[in-house]
Amino acid sequence: MELTDLEKIRVEKVNRLRERGIEPYPTRANPTHTMQEALTLLEAAEKAGETPPQNVTLAGRIRAMRPMGKLTFAQVEDGTGRLQFFFRINEVGEENLALLSSEYDLGDFIEGTGNLMRTRTGEPTLQVLSFRMLAKAISPLPAAKDEVVDGKVIHHAGLTDPETRYRQRYADLVVNPEVRKVFTARAAVVKTLRNFLDDHGFVEVETPILQPIYGGAAARPFTTFHNQLKQSLYLRISFELYLKRLLVGMVDRVYEIGRDFRNEGVSFKHNPEFTQLEFYWAYADYLKVMELTEQMVAEVCDKVLGTRKVMYNGQELDFNPPWRRIEMRQGLLEVVGVDIYEHPTAESLSAALYKKGIEHNPNLTRGKMIEGLTSDYLEPSFIQPTFMYDYPRDISPLAKSKPGDPNTVERFEGFVGGMELCNAFTELNDPFDQESRFLEMGRAYEKEDEERHPMDEDYLRAMAYGMPPNGGFGMGVDRLVMLLTDNRTIREVILFPHLREREEE
RNA sequence: GGGUGCGUAGCUCAAUGGAAGAGCAGUGGCCUUUUAAGCCAUUGGUUGGGAGUUCGAGCCUCCCCGCACUCACCA
Numbered sequence: 117m118e119l120t121d122l123e124k125i126r127v128e129k130v131n132r133l134r135e136r137g138i139e140p141y142p143t144r145a146n147p148t149h150t151m152q153e154a155l156t157l158l159e160a161a162e163k164a165g166e167t168p169p170q171n172v173t174l175a176g177r178i179r180a181m182r183p184m185g186k187l188t189f190a191q192v193e194d195g196t197g198r199l200q201f202f203f204r205i206n207e208v209g210e211e212n213l214a215l216l217s218s219e220y221d222l223g224d225f226i227e228g229t230g231n232l233m234r235t236r237t238g239e240p241t242l243q244v245l246s247f248r249m250l251a252k253a254i255s256p257l258p259a260a261k262d263e264v265v266d267g268k269v270i271h272h273a274g275l276t277d278p279e280t281r282y283r284q285r286y287a288d289l290v291v292n293p294e295v296r297k298v299f300t301a302r303a304a305v306v307k308t309l310r311n312f313l314d315d316h317g318f319v320e321v322e323t324p325i326l327q328p329i330y331g332g333a334a335a336r337p338f339t340t341f342h343n344q345l346k347q348s349l350y351l352r353i354s355f356e357l358y359l360k361r362l363l364v365g366m367v368d369r370v371y372e373i374g375r376d377f378r379n380e381g382v383s384f385k386h387n388p389e390f391t392q393l394e395f396y397w398a399y400a401d402y403l404k405v406m407e408l409t410e411q412m413v414a415e416v417c418d419k420v421l422g423t424r425k426v427m428y429n430g431q432e433l434d435f436n437p438p439w440r441r442i443e444m445r446q447g448l449l450e451v452v453g454v455d456i457y458e459h460p461t462a463e464s465l466s467a468a469l470y471k472k473g474i475e476h477n478p479n480l481t482r483g484k485m486i487e488g489l490t491s492d493y494l495e496p497s498f499i500q501p502t503f504m505y506d507y508p509r510d511i512s513p514l515a516k517s518k519p520g521d522p523n524t525v526e527r528f529e530g531f532v533g534g535m536e537l538c539n540a541f542t543e544l545n546d547p548f549d550q551e552s553r554f555l556e557m558g559r560a561y562e563k564e565d566e567e568r569h570p571m572d573e574d575y576l577r578a579m580a581y582g583m584p585p586n587g588g589f590g591m592g593v594d595r596l597v598m599l600l601t602d603n604r605t606i607r608e609v610i611l612f613p614h615l616r617e618r619e620e621e
Numbered sequence: 622g623g624g625u626g627c628g629u630a631g632c633u634c635a636a637u638g639g640a641a642g643a644g645c646a647g648u649g650g651c652c653u654u655u656u657a658a659g660c661c662a663u664u665g666g667u668u669g670g671g672a673g674u675u676c677g678a679g680c681c682u683c684c685c686c687g688c689a690c691u692c693a694c695c696a
Contacts, residue, residue, distance in 0.1 A: 120630095120631065120665095121631090121647085121664080121665060122631055122646080122647060122665085123631085125647070125648075126647095180656085180657080182655050182656075182658055182659095183652085183658095184652055184653070184654080184655065184658075184659090185651070185652035185653065186652080186653045187652095187653045187654070187655085188655090189654075189655045189656075189658085191656085200655085200656080202654075202655090204653065204654090205653075206653080221646095221647090222646075235654050235655075235656090236654050236655090237654070237655075237656070239654090239655085239656070241654090255631080256631050256632085256646065256647080257631090257632085257646090258631065258632045258633095258646095259631095259632065259645085259646075274632070274633090275632070275633090276632090276633075277628090277632090277633095277688085278688070278689070279628095279687070279688045279689085280632095280688095282688095291632090332696095333696060334695080334696045335695070335696080336695090354696095378695080380694070380695055381622090381693085381694055381695065383691095383694095383695085384690090386695070483696095487696080491695095507696085511696055512696070513696085514696090515696095527696090529696085536696095539696065590696095615687085615688080616686095616687070616688085
């Protein structure tokens with residue numbers, strides 16, 4: 117470990133403590149209360165007109181120190197909050213006060229025993245009778261104070277450089293308390309999703325992350341290798357094909373919350389690994405799934421934020437059901453002026469687009485072309501929660517066709533803040549239709565294109581046993597957390613986002 | 622992968638091609654109720670790395686590394 121000058125000074129303090137027989141990293145801490153508990157006790161005692169709690173022991177990290185000669189104030193913080201410690205020469209003695217000033221630094225963990233009180237200014241305070249080091253911090257926390265320039269106060273956050281914040285998330289969490297709030301909100305989101313689905317009779321399962329055949333989405337996978345079995349394996353790109361096997365096995369309502377891995381570009385809304393929620397619901401269809409989605413997201417808003425009106429990127433989002441619903445065909449007709457149903461082939465659609473002067477890649481399939489149109493002309497305008505429904509068949513190989521319309525499938529995607537949040541369909545359960553969809557996909561992609569949907573024979577075998585009609589759903593949990601915490605980049609809601617490896621000296 | 626921008630002390634930021642600075646943190650003092658405490662003094666730099674142009678480079682040129690934004694890609 118390479119030490120800076122500031123760190124060398126702190127190592128010296130460790131050595132001096134040990135020379136005095138004081139262990140700077142004792143094995144145990146013995147707090148009697150958390151900071152929050154202590155504050156609550158103090159307030160309760162005051163309300164009841166009783167003496168505040170005496171002889172309590174509190175532990176935490178020193179975040180501020182104000183030495184004033186024969187007394188010192190410190191702000192000490194644990195995960196529940198901060199409380200002021202008050203060291204006075206009268207109680208702790210001259211020697212200990214000198215020890216505090218010479219060997220204790222910002223960032224150190226300290227334990228203090230004493231009496232709860234309030235100072236003259238009303239600050240809740242532990243009047244310390246005795247204290248000890250719990251853990252010496254060697255590296256100074258990246259905390260900065262504010263600067264006064266030409267009479268103006270310039271506020272500096274403790275740590276703002278995004279690279280350092282993500283690479284040293286531990287330091288970010290210490291000095292930027294709002295970051296901790298994002299991740300407690302994230303935990304509440306996941307918990308609420310679980311509770312909601314549990315309450316609706318869904319069973320949570322865990323399916324393979326290492327898969328011999330990847331599928332369920334169009335994405336390039338990460339590849340790995342099992343040494344003893346001498347077998348190539350892929351990190352899953354979705355849970356879909358395994359969860360639907362469970363419908364065959366009579367698990368009628370099933371869900372999984374876990375990590376997907378996609379070997380693709382990173383962006384403000386893409387991380388190579390991300391948290392996905394998928395559920396499958398026997399005897400339901402995409403309309404029922406739409407309704408359940410609205411209820412589920414509203415419940416998350418209620419439980420996590422206490423409101424369904426959420427500020428995101430300067431705009432108020434209203435998550436009250438029902439969401440806006442737009443048929444893809446109608447949406448494109450209004451904005452692009454082309455009725456996709458009148459153009460059942462890529463050639464015909466391309467010609468119509470040229471006629472309208474709409475830029476597009478004519479070499480794509482019909483579905484891919486339409487997809488390009490929706491992402492360019494429709495999605496960015498879906499700020500309020502919006503379902504777009506009824507998608508082209510050739511980009512939806514696992515979705516069931518609309519009755520009487522083989523070119524269109526019963527599928528919807530939910531958009532919020534101009535960003536895709538979820539994707540769902542009435543699931544295809546006809547094994548022969550499914551087989552031909554896999555074959556179609558195989559033809560649509562080049563052999564070496566890893567997005568090519570590989571044929572999954574076992575999935576077809578499962579379906580051949582009979583799969584109940586069902587509706588399925590997938591949602592990017594990270595994106596939901598972005599929306600609810602007003603973050604415009606996915607890195608802010610992932611504790612340790614992927615960054616390029618950096619050469620260490 | 623392409624384009625644009627950024628990288629200076631532990632943190633946040635200054636510095637016409639001409640002596641590398643400030644605030645906070647740190648260190649040494651003063652200070653018995655502070656609240657971003659205050660006052661006095663003071664340490665700290667391979668200006669991301671390398672090469673070049675120049676009498677002289679933090680600043681200009683080239684290469685490399687990393688990050689940000691953006692485009693492409695992306696069920």
